[in-house]
Amino acid sequence: MPIIVHIDMNSFFASCEIKRNPALKGKEIIISGKTNRSIVSAASYEAKRKGIYTTMPYYLAKQICPNAYFFVGDHEYYAQVSEEIFSFLKKRYPLLEMASIDECYIDMSHCKIEDPLPYFQNLQKEIYEKMHIPCSIGVSYNKFLAKMASDMKKPMGITFIKHKDVPTMIWPLKIENMYGIGKASSKKLKEIQIYTIGDLVKSKELRVREILGSFYQQYIDNAMGKGISTLDLKKAPPKSVGHSYTLSFDTEDEDIIKKALYPLCVHVAQRLKELDMLGYTVTLSLKNSQFVLKNKSKKLMLPTNDADKIYLEGMKLLQKLLQSKIRLVGISISNLIYQKDYYEQLDFFNLQQYRLSQSDLFIEHLNQIAGKPVFMKAKDAQKKNEKKSNQ
Secondary structure, rough: OOEEEEEEEEOOOHHHHHHHHHHHOOOEEEOOOOOOOOOEEOOOHHOOOOOOOOOEHHHHHHOOOOOEEOOOOOHHHHHHHHEEEEEEEEHHHHOOOEOOOOOEEEEOOOOOOOOOHHHHHHHHHHOOOOOOHEEEEEOOOHHHHHHHHOOOOOOOEEOOOOOOHHHHHHHOEEEEHHOOOOHHHHHHHHOOOOOOOOHHHHHHOOOHHHHHHHHHHHHHHHHHHOOOOOOOOOOOOEEEEEEEEEEEEEEHHHHHOOOOOOOOHHEEEEEHHOEEEEEEEEEEEOOOOOOOOEEEEEEEEEEEOOOOHHHHEEEEHHHHOOOEEEEEEEEEEEEEEHHHHHHHHHHHHOOOOOOOHHHHHHHHHHHHHHOOOOOHHHHHHHHHHHHHHHH
8 A cells, every 4th residue: 555645844934934043942933024914924833822823914913912023934045945855855755746835745655664653753853853844744545645644733743544544533524624625615515514524425415516616526535535646746846046044143244244145156056056957037135133134136148057157146236235234145046947948949049150159158258247248259359449440
């Protein structure tokens, strides 16, 4: 029988903020914008216990938890942490499907697991010790049940669901707790006395088919324990690659910031090369001690994965963006393209008479750094001078 594991990072965005600043552990943390029209996108369990929930208006969350630590979401950083976690897991478990920024499925059918509970306890502990992010783990024989299992004990829970457990563990759950059924559908189902997953399984109402539409049979199969166990192993290419660093003190000293910036550029360039990708847009991020994040971007004429080039652009952006003391600096590359696709585009568009030589590309690169066309080939400079003298 297949062994499908669902790993769900607990309060992921809030946990990322704790990873960055361990002094926040045990505090009420709320991720939200800071206008009255903003809503809560995530919260720590300490805040959730006070009644904070996702989509709650910011002003209401502020009333309920006035002393909470509020953060405007740093999604670039969260994506970076996510990449670190799933790269770590994939080295050990190649059959991994990333389901979202904070959850994945792993097919462990071929792993040698003699004593399951200690095995997954050790895995959970290792993720926390290496990545500083807590997670819950669900283990079953298909994806739906593994997902349902990981939701049952949070935070840091481990739940197993076998085929014989489906009637006792799954059917008594409220219909709104069934993965895939949203608020609107669960409300309509309750109107026809479908209150639990078990009610859904036993119902013969035609109205149920109307509410669930073309997904009706899939929901029934899932509820009966007949869900799919095949993973989608095609990984979507990343939208950006970035890295950030928290300084040990606030500073506006450019030399200190530049010194911190270069290793970040090297890390980003290395990651791009591992992915065989190039990027067109460089973004510099600065965050002050009040956690106010400011970004500035530059679109390049030619895509790059070169650390020095990224660093030069980062320094230019720093001169424009640095206006006060900062605590965190980050650099990222977005608008990505695979190297092979870029070279194929060059081959397609730059036919023989247009194809750039290596020296042309180098001159283009220098002019891009300078920000204006100051470099050219000697023969082109000579032609330009001859043209001037003839005028």
